Structure formats: structure tokens, C-alpha cells
Amino acid sequence: MLERTAMTLQAMIACEVNSYRNPVRFHLPNPQDHIQRIILQDRAFYERAMLEDVGSSLPEDALVIDVGAYIGNHTLFFSSVLGVRTVAFEPNPAAFAALQANVELNSINGLVELCPFALGAAPGVGEIVNADPANLGGALFQPADHGSIQMAKLDDLVGDHRVHLIKVDVGGAEADVLRGAQETIARSRPKLLVSAGTRAILAEVETVLRPLGYRKIQFYNDTPTYLFEPIHAEAASPVRVVDLLDPRHLEMLPPTRQVVAGMATVAGNEIALRATVMSLLPQVDCLYVYLNGFTQAPRFIADHPKIRHFIDTDGSRYGDAGKFWGLEQVEDAVYITCDDDIIYPDDFVARMVGELAQLRGQAVFGVHGAIILQPSRGYYKDRGRAVLHFEHAFMRRRRVHVAATNACAFHSSTVKMKLTDFRHRNMADTWLAQYLHREGIPAYIAPRKERWLLPIEVQRPTIYDQSSAGTGSAYDSSRKQDEVLSSMYPISLLRSDAADASSIIYLVDADRADGLVEFIMAVAGRERDPVIFVTCDHETEDMRNTALHPDFLCEVHLVARSGGHTSAYKELLSKYSERVRAWTLRNASELKLVDADEWGTWFEPIEPLVNLTSVVPSFLQSAADNRPGFDSAKYWEHRYLTGGNSGAGSYNRSAEYKALILNAFVAEKQVRLVGELGSGDGNQLRYLNFEDYTGFDVSHTAIDLCRTIHGSRPGCNFVWLGEPQLDMSRYNEAFELTLSLDVIFHLIEEDVYRAYMERLFSMSKRYVIVYASNHDGPDRHGAIHVRNRRFTDDVARWLPEWKLLKHVDNPYKHPLISEADFFVFGKDEAEDMSFLDDVNHTPLGQ
Numbered sequence: 001m002l003e004r005t006a007m008t009l010q011a012m013i014a015c016e017v018n019s020y021r022n023p024v025r026f027h028l029p030n031p032q033d034h035i036q037r038i039i040l041q042d043r044a045f046y047e048r049a050m051l052e053d054v055g056s057s058l059p060e061d062a063l064v065i066d067v068g069a070y071i072g073n074h075t076l077f078f079s080s081v082l083g084v085r086t087v088a089f090e091p092n093p094a095a096f097a098a099l100q101a102n103v104e105l106n107s108i109n110g111l112v113e114l115c116p117f118a119l120g121a122a123p124g125v126g127e128i129v130n131a132d133p134a135n136l137g138g139a140l141f142q143p144a145d146h147g148s149i150q151m152a153k154l155d156d157l158v159g160d161h162r163v164h165l166i167k168v169d170v171g172g173a174e175a176d177v178l179r180g181a182q183e184t185i186a187r188s189r190p191k192l193l194v195s196a197g198t199r200a201i202l203a204e205v206e207t208v209l210r211p212l213g214y215r216k217i218q219f220y221n222d223t224p225t226y227l228f229e230p231i232h233a234e235a236a237s238p239v240r241v242v243d244l245l246d247p248r249h250l251e252m253l254p255p256t257r258q259v260v261a262g263m264a265t266v267a268g269n270e271i272a273l274r275a276t277v278m279s280l281l282p283q284v285d286c287l288y289v290y291l292n293g294f295t296q297a298p299r300f301i302a303d304h305p306k307i308r309h310f311i312d313t314d315g316s317r318y319g320d321a322g323k324f325w326g327l328e329q330v331e332d333a334v335y336i337t338c339d340d341d342i343i344y345p346d347d348f349v350a351r352m353v354g355e356l357a358q359l360r361g362q363a364v365f366g367v368h369g370a371i372i373l374q375p376s377r378g379y380y381k382d383r384g385r386a387v388l389h390f391e392h393a394f395m396r397r398r399r400v401h402v403a404a405t406n407a408c409a410f411h412s413s414t415v416k417m418k419l420t421d422f423r424h425r426n427m428a429d430t431w432l433a434q435y436l437h438r439e440g441i442p443a444y445i446a447p448r449k450e451r452w453l454l455p456i457e458v459q460r461p462t463i464y465d466q467s468s469a470g471t472g473s474a475y476d477s478s479r480k481q482d483e484v485l486s487s488m489y490p491i492s493l494l495r496s497d498a499a500d501a502s503s504i505i506y507l508v509d510a511d512r513a514d515g516l517v518e519f520i521m522a523v524a525g526r527e528r529d530p531v532i533f534v535t536c537d538h539e540t541e542d543m544r545n546t547a548l549h550p551d552f553l554c555e556v557h558l559v560a561r562s563g564g565h566t567s568a569y570k571e572l573l574s575k576y577s578e579r580v581r582a583w584t585l586r587n588a589s590e591l592k593l594v595d596a597d598e599w600g601t602w603f604e605p606i607e608p609l610v611n612l613t614s615v616v617p618s619f620l621q622s623a624a625d626n627r628p629g630f631d632s633a634k635y636w637e638h639r640y641l642t643g644g645n646s647g648a649g650s651y652n653r654s655a656e657y658k659a660l661i662l663n664a665f666v667a668e669k670q671v672r673l674v675g676e677l678g679s680g681d682g683n684q685l686r687y688l689n690f691e692d693y694t695g696f697d698v699s700h701t702a703i704d705l706c707r708t709i710h711g712s713r714p715g716c717n718f719v720w721l722g723e724p725q726l727d728m729s730r731y732n733e734a735f736e737l738t739l740s741l742d743v744i745f746h747l748i749e750e751d752v753y754r755a756y757m758e759r760l761f762s763m764s765k766r767y768v769i770v771y772a773s774n775h776d777g778p779d780r781h782g783a784i785h786v787r788n789r790r791f792t793d794d795v796a797r798w799l800p801e802w803k804l805l806k807h808v809d810n811p812y813k814h815p816l817i818s819e820a821d822f823f824v825f826g827k828d829e830a831e832d833m834s835f836l837d838d839v840n841h842t843p844l845g846q
Contacts, residue, residue, distance in 0.1 A: 015040050016686055018652045019048075020395050021525050021553075024080045027101040028071070029094075035073060043656050043687065043844070046073045050220035054165065054193060054227060055082050056395055056449045057351065059358050062164035063087070065154065067119050067177050068195075071098040074167055079103075079111040081395050083528075084164075086111060091118040091149045117150035118170070121179040124151025153180035163188040169195035169225070175204040185212055192228040202226065241285045242334075245350060249357035254413045256361075257332040258285040259349055264322030265340035266315060267293040272341045272456040274300055280338060281306055283349035288329070290322025316474075319425030320463060323405060328419065330412055334361075337428075339406040342390075343454040352409035355397065355446045361411035363498065364436060367453055368407065369400030369445040372491050373548040374557045375539065375565070379430075379485055380468045380478050386550040393450035399493050399529045401555070402433040403443035407453055414441060426463050427477040430484050437488050442498035490565055493531055493555055494576055505573065506532045507582040509602050513546040514588035514786075518647060520547065524554045525652070532556045533573065535602045539563060561604060570603040588639075632752055633698040633722070640701035646680035649742040649818040656844045657812050658741060658771060659687030661822055664839040665769065666690060666737065675735035677760050678743035679718065682706035694735070696721050733765040742820060744772040745788050753789065754798075761799050761825070768802065768825040792823060802826070806833035808840050 017024045017039070024045075028036040035046045045051055055077060058064070062084040066075045069088035078086045088103075090096045096116045103112045118124075154166075154177070163184055168174045174194050178185070185192070192214065196202035205226070206216070214228045242250070242259050250256055261284045265273050277300065280287060287307045291297055292315030301309050310325055312318070318325075323337045334353055338344065355365045368390035376384045388398055390407060405428045415435070422431045436443050466475035485491070494505070506523050510516055516534065523530045532555060534547045539560040547558045559569050573580055582599035584592050645651070666674065672691045679685065679695025682705055692715045697703050703720045710716045719726065740760050747753040761768055773788045795802060808822035824833055 019081050022081055024076050025105040029098050045077050047221050051077045053449050056447045058164055065163055065166045068169040069099055070095050072102040079108045080106050087113045089115045089119055119154050119177045120151050121176040123153050155183040158184045163190045165191045167193040175208050178208045189230045193225055195225045197223050245353055249354050252357040253361040254411055255332045259334045260284055260286040260330055261336040261338050262288045262323040262326045263338045264290040264320050270298050272458050276340050279344045288326025290325045318422055321422035321428040333412045335412050337405040337408045341456045341458045364403050364410040364443045365446050366403035366408040368404035370402040371555050372401045374490055378482050383548045386553050388445050390453050391451050394447050397444045397447050400443050401491050402429050404429050424480045427481045430481045440496050442496040490568055505580045507580055508585050509535045510585040513542040515585050516546045520552050524552050530554050535559045537561055566603040632748055637699040640699050650684045654818055655684050655687050663689045668835050671736045673735045674737045675763050676739040679706055682709045691715055731763050735764050736766045738764040738768050741771040744791050745786050748787050770823045771820045773819040803829045808836050
């Protein structure tokens with residue numbers, strides 16, 4: 001164990017990678033090293049595309065072996081992003097120290113076992129301590145007390161544990177590692193990621209793996225890493241598809257004799273239909289096709305022995321629910337519903353069966369799904385639902401309220417719907433959701449890489465387009481869908497209470513919308529399927545627009561005490577009271593955890609109050625912008641002192657974007673001395689590559705935080721602006737660049753704002769960069785500590801020697817996070833800043 005305090009570990013952070021909303025921290029002790037330089041430069045995992053491609057196919061309970069883990073790039077992805085158990089081998093002491101530090105930085109010690117020795121074809125120097133294969137999660141891989149590097153054989157360590165992936169990158173000795181893992185490979189049949197820098201190494205690797213039934217499937221990266229998978233022997237005669245599936249998956253499912261698919265289509269779509277059918281047929285034992293509006297079946301449907309079809313001549317009975325037509329005709333089957341305008345990949349059925357098997361067939365798995373944001377004004381209305389789209393990548397399975405039937409798998413013994421259960425056409429997803437809600441069956445979307453399923457563009461009306469527009473056509477089922485869903489409210493993932501449901505229910509009582517974004521984003525970033533309830537006195541537009549936002553991608557309920565569902569919510573949460581963690585959020589920053597017996601009173605209805613904004617003259621409402629008595633310095637000191645942070649604009653994608661622009665700027669313009677007026681809690685600085693940096697802030701607590709996090713970082717200094725003996729004149733033109741990042745719109749008082757602007761520009765002799773909104777008006781959510789200003793007009797009026805050289809339009813602007821752009825000022829109007837256009841279009845990591 002490396003003996004480090006939390007403070008020391010914080011100071012070691014070189015960068016933070018935000019992967020699928022999961023911040024992963026890296027300690028990178030040698031920025032000149034190729035791998036570490038790429039991570040630092042791209043703010044993304046090294047070989048990210050490969051990791052996402054392979055990682056998305058791993059089951060939730062996977063065991064990964066990382067041989068040649070180095071500093072832990074792959075290990076952190078497998079454990080922090082995918083959440084799977086990983087055993088990492090790294091014999092180099094310096095690399096092992098960095099690997100161990102990275103595991104500790106991300107608090108994944110419980111998922112990762114670190115092994116400071118090498119693997120080979122046979123055991124070597126030293127001995128294995130506690131060689132009990134049943135204790136894989138314990139101290140199995142502790143090294144012997146020898147000065148030499150210990151050599152071990154993987155087969156001797158793994159025992160009977162099933163391994164799902166082995167990654168090997170050991171600088172040429174890959175074949176020896178695989179020779180020592182042949183028993184494990186033959187028994188577990190894992191995927192293999194093997195680095196082979198030369199043809200000779202690849203040939204030796206293939207010599208080991210070919211007798212085991214492995215073939216290379218794909219290669220990645222400039223120095224090739226090959227993906228090897230076991231190949232099933234071709235059957236001498238036709239066999240059932242179900243017989244070709246992983247037998248371990250079939251053992252975990254209820255009795256399963258076949259895999260079938262169901263599809264509904266409409267006349268006029270035969271070209272897309274044929275492509276879809278051809279992608280599915282090799283993967284199923286039987287395909288049931290419901291033909292809406294056909295007078296006869298297309299020949300490729302009618303003549304194929306695997307296809308059963310039904311012709312509904314006018315297509316007026318069931319519409320898209322026809323894809324369930326075959327369900328009543330099968331027993332002991334995995335049933336998969338499909339759309340007629342999607343190309344399904346070769347591994348679609350096998351992957352969906354594998355996902356079902358992990359939950360013993362007692363769930364529904366889709367690829368596209370929705371979480372209904374409540375109270376909902378309509379399924380297709382703005383802020384009605386959060387969509388987890390089938391073309392997007394997800395590295396872990398996610399729970400949803402509505403699993404779309406465009407790619408949906410379940411077992412016939414679990415879902416027993418009949419066509420008569422679909423009481424209105426063209427809303428199959430909603431009827432399925434109602435059935436699952438009533439039966440307490442959980443619904444998920446499966447993990448996958450981006451565009452795993454490929455849509456086919458078709459020229460015809462769609463249920464989504466017609467319902468979203470409310471056209472009233474036969475494809476518009478929006479009104480009936482809202483009627484069915486409203487009868488189920490409140491809909492919650494808690495109703496199905498799956499075994500892997502979130503262990504904590506988040507309940508926050510807020511007095512205003514301000515501060516909710518930070519709270520919900522923090523929760524959504526920490527938990528995979530959080531369930532969040534926000535209570536308030538009254539449902540206002542500000543509260544709705546803040547709490548019920550699709551981009552959060554998690555279940556959120558806004559519960560107004562003056563609303564009609566409070567008793568139902570109190571009953572729901574009382575049932576799961578041991579999992580409830582409740583906070584009060586006051587004045588946007590006072591977040592306080594309350595006792596377990598307090599939150600029950602939050603659901604007591606109260607009489608609605610008069611909407612005062614409707615009777616207050618508009619000139620009095622706008623006068624509130626002056627906020628008499630508001631003290632910016634006191635506000636921020638109190639916010640940091642009570643555990644608040646610098647806000648969403650200093651974290652995750654916003655922080656990555658600011659670093660992208662600023663790091664490129666200082667490199668291009670060869671800027672060494674940087675000053676920041678308003679350094680905040682120091683999180684943004686983690687992303688910035690400055691040689692000499694001085695941060696200033698009005699909050700003493702914020703400065704203490706910065707010194708704690710960055711105190712040992714060379715070239716970093718921090719100054720409290722409230723220091724009694726501070727002489728700011730010493731900093732006049734002390735810097736080549738001064739920064740104002742997410743500060744100007746927090747300066748409520750006129751005199752404070754004017755003094756700040758003059759100080760910001762007086763401290764620099766070359767450049768000033770401002771990151772802020774640039775329009776007049778209050779915060780759209782009513783935040784008391786936000787006042788937008790058109791500051792560029794004030795700079796032109798107050799500081800005419802400074803010219804606006806570049807306005808960089810932020811492509812990641814978001815009304816809930818930040819409306820800020822970059823504004824670059826200098827004194828030479830002719831200076832070229834066009835390089836920032838290219839930088840601005842550089843994609844960020846996921």
C-alpha cells in the first residue's frame with residue numbers, strides 16, 4: 001500500500017477524464033512518456049475507441065485480466081467506467097507505483113486487485129502467497145518477499161473463476177503469457193486483446209491460440225492490438241440458432257428451446273424491410289412478420305422457411321403492436337421485437353440473450369428507452385422524457401421506464417402479453433410499459449458502442465414524427481399514450497425494484513430552482529440509475545425547467561406540496577425509507593443532510609398562494625435586479641464554507657472545453673505568466689497547463705481549497721483578495737495573460753463590477769480572456785447570484801485601449817450549465833487569432 005494522505009493524492013492529479021459522465025482522475029508522473037502525453041493532451045483514455053468497442057460487450061459481472069497494466073489506463077476504464085472487477089499485473093516498480101496511485105485516486109480499490117509481478121509460461125522467481133483461487137477478491141496475488149521480479153502463470157492464479165477478457169501487452173512476451181493461460185482460455189473462452197508489434201510476435205501468438213479455436217477478429221491502434229475470439233465450428237447440417245448460443249447463458253435462463261423475432265411493417269416499405277429481415281434471419285430460429293396494409297406477402301417473406309407472416313389488409317387493428325403477434329404462438333423462447341427500418345448487427349441476438357441471462361430472464365432489455373420526467377405534460381412535450389437513444393453509446397446497462405420495442409428482448413415466460421392487451425394501435429411501447437409497470441418487471445437498455453444498430457432512412461410517416469407533431473393522423477397516438485401513462489403516475493424505477501437498483505434514493509427539498517442543477521448533476525455523475533425527488537412549495541416554470549431536463553438522463557420527480565400526488569409519493573418513499581437520503585437546499589448553496597424522520601413532513605399539502613408576479617408592476621420586478629444588500633464576497637465565502645463548489649461551469653465537459661481553448665492559446669502565443677481573477681475552488685485548474693499561475697479570489701475558503709489541491713504544483717500561487725496588507729498595485733502589468741472565467745455574471749453590485757473590470761485589465765500587459773455571457777438581464781432560472789451583463793460594451797467605453805480580438809462561440813453552450821463564450825482582448829487589432837477556430841472545432845472526449 002502506498003502511504004499517502006488524501007491531500008497528497010489530490011495534489012498528484014495531472015488531469016481528469018470525463019468518460020460517459022464519469023470523471024476519472026489520472027496521476028501522470030512522466031508527461032514525456034507517449035501514453036501519458038496523449039492522455040494529458042486529449043483529456044481522454046489512451047486507445048479509447050478500442051476500449052469502448054470491446055468494453056461495451058462485457059457483462060456486468062465480468063472479470064478482466066490486465067497483463068502489462070502500466071499506469072492503469074485500461075484498468076481504470078474497465079473498473080471506473082464499466083464497473084467490472086479487474087486484476088492488473090505490472091512488474092515495473094515505477095509503473096506499479098503510478099498504477100496504484102491511480103486506483104487510489106479513483107477509490108476503486110474494491111474492484112481492482114494489483115499484482116506487482118509478471119506473467120509467463122511458467123512460474124519463476126519467488127512464490128505465490130495465499131494461492132487460494134476461491135479468494136480472488138482478497139490477497140491472492142500478493143508477491144513473495146524477494147528482491148527479484150516474481151514470475152507467475154495465470155492458470156495457477158485464476159483457478160475456477162470465469163474470466164471474460166484478457167488484455168496482454170508485455171513488450172514481445174505475449175505468447176509466453178498466453179501459454180501460461182491456456183487452461184483458463186479453454187475453460188472460460190474469454191475475449192483476448194493482444195498487442196503484437198511485429199509479424200513475428202503475431203505469428204507466435206496465433207500459433208498458441210489457433211489450437212484453442214481462436215481467430216483474430218479485428219485490430220486496433222497504430223501499434224496493432226488484435227482482438228481474438230473463439231470461433232464456433234460450422235455445423236454439418238442445419239441446426240437451431242438456440243444451439244449456437246453460449247450454453248452458460250442458456251443455463252441461466254428459464255427453459256429455452258428457441259430464439260424468435262417479431263416485426264410489424266407497412267406496405268410500401270419493402271426495400272428497407274428486406275434489408276432488415278436479411279440482417280435478422282441468420283440470428284433467429286423463426287421470424288414472425290405482421291404485414292399491415294398488404295394484399296399479399298412479398299416473395300422474400302412468403303417463400304422463406306424461417307418466416308411466418310400474417311396479412312392485415314387494412315392495417316387498422318394493431319399497427320406496430322403486430323410485432324407481438326408471434327408471442328402467443330411460442331413457448332420457452334427468447335422473443336425479440338424489431339422494427340422494419342434498422343440493420344441489426346451480427347452479434348445483436350447473442351448480445352441481447354447474454355444481457356437477459358445476467359438477470360435470469362426476469363427483465364426486459366432494449367436498445368432505446370425513455371425515462372419519464374414527472375409531472376409530465378405529455379410524453380411528446382418539451383421536458384416530457386429523457387431519451388437514451390439507440391444510436392448512442394452506453395458502456396453500462398441503464399434502467400428505463402419505457403423500453404422501445406424497436407429492439408427489445410424478453411423471455412416468453414416473463415412477458416405474456418396478448419394482442420388484445422394492445423387496446424389502441426401504434427403505441428406498442430406504451431402498452432408494454434404499462435404491462436411491465438403492473439407486473440413489477442424491470443426494463444433496461446443494453447450497453448453498446450455508438451451506432452451499433454444502424455437506421456435505414458425511409459420516406460414514410462413515422463409514429464414518432466406524427467405523434468410529436470400532434471397531426472391527428474392514424475400514426476398520431478400521442479393523446480392515447482398520455483392517457484395511459486397518466487393513469488400510472490407516479491411512475492418510478494422503484495416500482496420494479498430490481499436487484500441492482502440504486503442503493504440510495506435522493507430527496508431534496510428546495511426553496512428555489514437555483515442550485516438544483518449542481519445537485520442533480522452531481523447525483524447523476526455519481527450513480528448509474530439514481531432516483532431523485534425534488535419537493536417544493538409550488539410547481540413554477542423555473543422549477544420545471546431546471547429539475548425536469550432531458551440532459552440529466554436520470555429519473556427526476558418534481559413534487560409540489562400544492563400538487564395532487566403528494567400522498568402517493570409519501571407512500572412510495574415510505575416503503576423504501578431505509579434507502580432515502582434527504583437534503584434541504586436553501587438559498588442555492590445551503591445543502592444540508594437531514595435526519596431520517598424529518599422528510600415525511602415535506603409532503604404535507606399547503607394552500608396555493610397568489611402568483612405575485614402577475615400583480616406586481618413590471619418596473620418593480622426589474623428593479624429587483626439591483627438586489628439591495630446583496631454582497632458577492634459574502635455569498636461566495638458562505639457557499640464554499642458550507643461545502644458548495646464553483647458550479648457546473650467548472651466541472652466535466654465545461655471544464656474540458658475551457659481547457660481546450662486556454663491550453664491552445666498559451667501554447668500558440670507562448671504565454672508564461674498567467675493570472676486569474678476569481679480562481680474558485682481550483683477544479684478548473686486541474687485541466688490547465690500553465691507554467692506560472694497566480695489565482696486570486698475573494699473567498700478565503702476557496703483559496704485554502706486551491707492551496708490544498710495545488711499547493712505542491714510548481715509555479716502555482718494563490719492570493720486572498722481580503723488580505724488586510726495586500727497591495728494590488730504590485731500586480732499591475734504583472735502578467736502576460738489575465739483570465740476571468742465564469743465570474744462577470746456573478747458580480748451583482750455595480751461598484752464591485754466596475755472595480756473588477758478595471759483591475760482585470762490593469763493586471764495584464766498582453767492579453768485578457770473573458771469567459772462569460774454577453775447580454776443584459778437576470779438569470780433565466782431566477783438565481784440570486786447571477787446577473788448577465790453585456791460587458792463588451794463596458795470594455796469599449798471604460799478601457800478603449802483594449803480591443804476585442806476574437807469572440808469564440810462556445811459549441812457546448814447549454815441553458816442549464818453555461819451560456820458563456822470566450823472573448824479575447826489585446827491591444828493590437830491586427831493580431832491573428834484564427835487558430836482558435838480550428839481549436840474550437842476539436843471534439844472533446846466523451
